[in-house]
Amino acid sequence: MKPPPVVYHGPDTLEEAVRLLAEHGAEAKVLAGGQSLVPMLNMRLTAPRRLVDVNRLDELAYVRSDRHGVRVGALARHADVERATHAFETVPLLRQAVRTVAHPTIRNRGTTVGSLVHADPAGEMPAVLALLDGEVLLRSERDGERTVAAADFFVGPMESACREDEVAVEAYFPRPAGRTGTDWRELSRRSGDYALCGVGTLVRVDDAGAVVAARAAYIAMGSVPQVVDLTEAAADGDWSAAAESAADQLDPEDDIHASAEYRRHLARVLTARSLKASYEAVAP
Amino acid sequence: MTEQLHQVTLTVNGVTRRGAVPARRLLADFLRRDLALTGTHLGCEHGVCGACTVLLDGVPVRSCLLFAVSADGHEVTTVEGCCQTSGDLGPVQQAFLECHGLQCGFCTPGFITTITAYLEENPKPTEEEAREAIGGNLCRCTGYQNIVAAVLRAAELKREREAPHA
Numbered sequence: 001m002k003p004p005p006v007v008y009h010g011p012d013t014l015e016e017a018v019r020l021l022a023e024h025g026a027e028a029k030v031l032a033g034g035q036s037l038v039p040m041l042n043m044r045l046t047a048p049r050r051l052v053d054v055n056r057l058d059e060l061a062y063v064r065s066d067r068h069g070v071r072v073g074a075l076a077r078h079a080d081v082e083r084a085t086h087a088f089e090t091v092p093l094l095r096q097a098v099r100t101v102a103h104p105t106i107r108n109r110g111t112t113v114g115s116l117v118h119a120d121p122a123g124e125m126p127a128v129l130a131l132l133d134g135e136v137l138l139r140s141e142r143d144g145e146r147t148v149a150a151a152d153f154f155v156g157p158m159e160s161a162c163r164e165d166e167v168a169v170e171a172y173f174p175r176p177a178g179r180t181g182t183d184w185r186e187l188s189r190r191s192g193d194y195a196l197c198g199v200g201t202l203v204r205v206d207d208a209g210a211v212v213a214a215r216a217a218y219i220a221m222g223s224v225p226q227v228v229d230l231t232e233a234a235a236d237g238d239w240s241a242a243a244e245s246a247a248d249q250l251d252p253e254d255d256i257h258a259s260a261e262y263r264r265h266l267a268r269v270l271t272a273r274s275l276k277a278s279y280e281a282v283a284p
Numbered sequence: 285m286t287e288q289l290h291q292v293t294l295t296v297n298g299v300t301r302r303g304a305v306p307a308r309r310l311l312a313d314f315l316r317r318d319l320a321l322t323g324t325h326l327g328c329e330h331g332v333c334g335a336c337t338v339l340l341d342g343v344p345v346r347s348c349l350l351f352a353v354s355a356d357g358h359e360v361t362t363v364e365g366c367c368q369t370s371g372d373l374g375p376v377q378q379a380f381l382e383c384h385g386l387q388c389g390f391c392t393p394g395f396i397t398t399i400t401a402y403l404e405e406n407p408k409p410t411e412e413e414a415r416e417a418i419g420g421n422l423c424r425c426t427g428y429q430n431i432v433a434a435v436l437r438a439a440e441l442k443r444e445r446e447a448p449h450a
Contacts (some may be wrong), residue, residue: 003286008307008353031354035297038349039330041308051307055354079343103420104397105337105344191419 001261003041005281007050009251013113014060014139017167020052022141028052032074035102035110036118060169065090069134074167078107078115078125091173092281093132093182097124097200100184103192116182119160119224122194124184126154127225129171131182131200131217135172138162145169152223171225180204181281183274184221187266188256195220196258197266203234203278211235211279216271221252221263234275243271289361294358296321297365302315305352312336314352315362323363323393327422337394338362344401359443363393375441376434385434387425394421399435403442409435 009028011017017242021028028050031037031246038273054060060073065086072081081087081098088095099114101107101124116136129136129241136153139145148161150284162168176182186198197220204213214234218226228249232240252263287306294301296319303318310329315321315338328449329348337345343399347360366374373381376399386392393416402409402417409417414435415428423431 007288008290008351010353010356031351034351034354035331035346038310042310042329042348053351053354103334104417105334105420106331108343108434109340109345109349167345170356190365191416194421208326276438 001042001044002048003038004044006048008053009050010053010056012056014057014167014169017052017054017057017221018139018141020050021165021167024050024052025163029168030054030117032114033077033110035106036114036120038048054167060135063087067175069132069172070094072112072171072173073076074111074113074169076112078102078110078112079104081112082107090175091132091170091182093184093200093202094173096182096184097128098182100124100186100195100198106192113168113171116171117160117162119154119156119158121157121223121225122198122220124186124195124198124200125171125217126150127183127198127200129173130154130225130227131202131215132173132176134171136160136162136168137172138166139169140166140216141258150225152226157223176202176204178204179206180213180280181278181283183277183281185270185274185277187270194257197221197252197263199267199270199274201230201271201278203275203282205279205282205284207284210284211237214275214278216248216274218267221250221267226250230271230275237279239272239275239279241266242275246271256266286431290353290356293350294352294355294357295359297361303352307353309350310318311338311352311355311360312347313352314355315347317361321362321364322334325390325393327390332422333391333394334398335391335394337397337421339365339397339401340355342401342404344398361397361400363396366396373376374400375445376403376438378441379434379438380431383430383434383437385431391423391425395423395431399438402435403439405436408439411436 029048031053061075062073063084064071070087086187186195215229233245289304325335327335338347
């Protein structure tokens with residue numbers, strides 16, 4: 001398996017990358033970590049005429065945190081997000097989830113922003129962005145910069161709102177308000193494989209420990225990350241009942257890896273456990 | 285279509301190597317075909333099996349998922365570079381030998397590079413950590429038991445070799 005012939009561009013600046021996409025966007029793909037794109041090229045599932053390799057844009061290899069949230073630049077590898085202590089302290093869900101993205105070797109190269117743009121329905125980071133109501137900063141020659149909220153960013157399976165003339169420059173993961181616990185868990189056939197079902201939860205409590213907000217986001221349960229509000233269902237701390245309610249709102253599909261009914265079962269079990277863990281992380 | 289060639293300069297196992305490659309030449313193929321470093325093996329060619337793992341600036345990456353042109357200017361370490369400067373076996377290689385960590389040997393280069401980098405990060409792994417460290421490498425012969433043992437033995441050998449002599 002070898003990739004098809006392709007014209008290569010290796011811009012040294014973001015301006016140059018944006019200019020190249022303005023000119024060639026319709027026939028070009030942006031190459032960042034390549035951990036999804038290169039397998040697709042090797043298998044010839046895709047054959048863009050041009051590649052715009054952004055790996056020289058070192059200024060985008062950042063993970064920055066302040067008290068409001070974490071900003072992840074386009075060239076930050078999953079491993080950078082995983083290792084950044086300040087990011088973990090600000091938004092623990094980032095490390096909780098990124099640890100389940102493939103294997104360490106893949107995380108050394110794959111980028112978090114790239115996985116958002118790739119928008120794989122089984123990808124962890126899209127669900128994290130969706131659960132936290134994050135956003136993605138895009139840049140093009142035509143429109144300059146624009147920001148797209150997670151709710152509008154994931155359009156369909158392998159389809160995001162990033163246009164072919166745009167570079168996704170940065171993802172923003174806001175820190176959840178108040179006293180909020182988070183958790184990520186998933187089940188896959190083998191360690192590091194795509195999950196059959198994955199769930200991230202957040203539970204916010206008041207000072208007395210009462211649940212004031214609860215949400216869950218799912219992967220591999222639909223064509224885009226599925227976000228379900230469970231505030232009402234989880235109000236009295238009955239995690240099983242809340243999980244039941246969540247599973248009723250999901251509509252997974254059968255595929256060769258698992259039946260829809262099995263996926264729904266996993267969602268039920270994982271959600272109950274995850275809500276409990278999120279709650280216990282912040283309960284008084 | 286006549287493919288345009290790109291000039292690349294990489295430091296491979298400490299030696300400066302140059303080449304002219306089409307954009308689509310994978311780093312694994314550049315190492316094997318252009319540099320005749322056939323220690324790096326290609327199994328699945330889509331990032332699943334881990335046999336082609338090399339170190340890019342010291343960090344394990346799949347050389348089947350990286351274009352040679354993207355690696356221009358970087359340092360690459362292959363299994364050929366995981367031995368001692370004398371040419372004798374490195375600690376990970378020695379441990380695989382002692383623990384029977386390989387049978388057919390096809391996957392071994394990927395294990396050696398992955399573990400070599402891992403022990404820099406975690407010089408004294410537990411068995412559980414050793415399993416996690418090799419989670420991205422497939423072996424169809426051994427059942428992994430002896431490879432896990434080899435990770436722990438390699439850590440031991442490395443500590444012995446690096447310890448200041450009394």
